[in-house]
Amino acid sequence: MKIMNCPLNGPRNISEFVYGGEVKTMPNSLTCSDKEWADYVFYSDNTIRVITEWWYHSASGYWFIAERHTASDEIFKTYDPSELFNERIEFESKPEPVEEKSA
Template identity: 45%
Template sequence: MKLIPCPKVGTRPASEFVYGGLWRPMPDPDSTTDMAWSHYVFHRDGAPGVQREWWCHAPTGMWFVAERDTLKDEFLRTLTVAEAMKDLAHG
C-alpha cells in the first residue's frame, strides 16, 4: 500500500488524498504583465524530477504542498501552505 506523509495527521494511505496539480506561486494580478499572467496560466513544467505539488487530505480537507520526485514517485517532504510560502520567501 502506498503511503503519503501528511503534515497534519501523519502518514496515511494514498487513498485518503487528492492530487491538486503543480504548486506554483500566483503572480499579483494587479501588477503583473499580460505576458507573465499568460505564462502562469498556460505553461507547466512536466519534466520528471523533483516538483512541488498541491495535495489534499480528503477526510480533514487540509491542503498542503508536497515535494515529490515524479521520476521515482517518491514523496520527499510535505509542508503546510504557510511553510511553503515562507520557504519561497527565503529562496
C-alpha cells in the same frame, strides 16, 4: 498500497489525497497578459525533477505541500504551507468600466 504522510493526520492511504498542482509564483492578475496568466494556470515544464506541489487531504479538508520526484513518484517531504508562505495575499479586482448614458 501507497502511503503519503499528511502533516496534520500522519501516514494515510494515497486514495485519501487529491493533487492540487505545482507550487509556482503567481503573476499579478491585474498587470499580466492573458498569455502569462494562461501559462501560470495551465502549463508546467513537465521535466523529470523534484517538484513542490499542493496536495489536499479530502478526509480532513487540509491543504499541504509535498516535494515529489516526477519520475520515481517518491515523496521526499510533506509540510504545512506556513513553512513557505507567511502572509495572506489579497486579490484586487479590476475596476468595471463605467458605461455612459446617452441623454
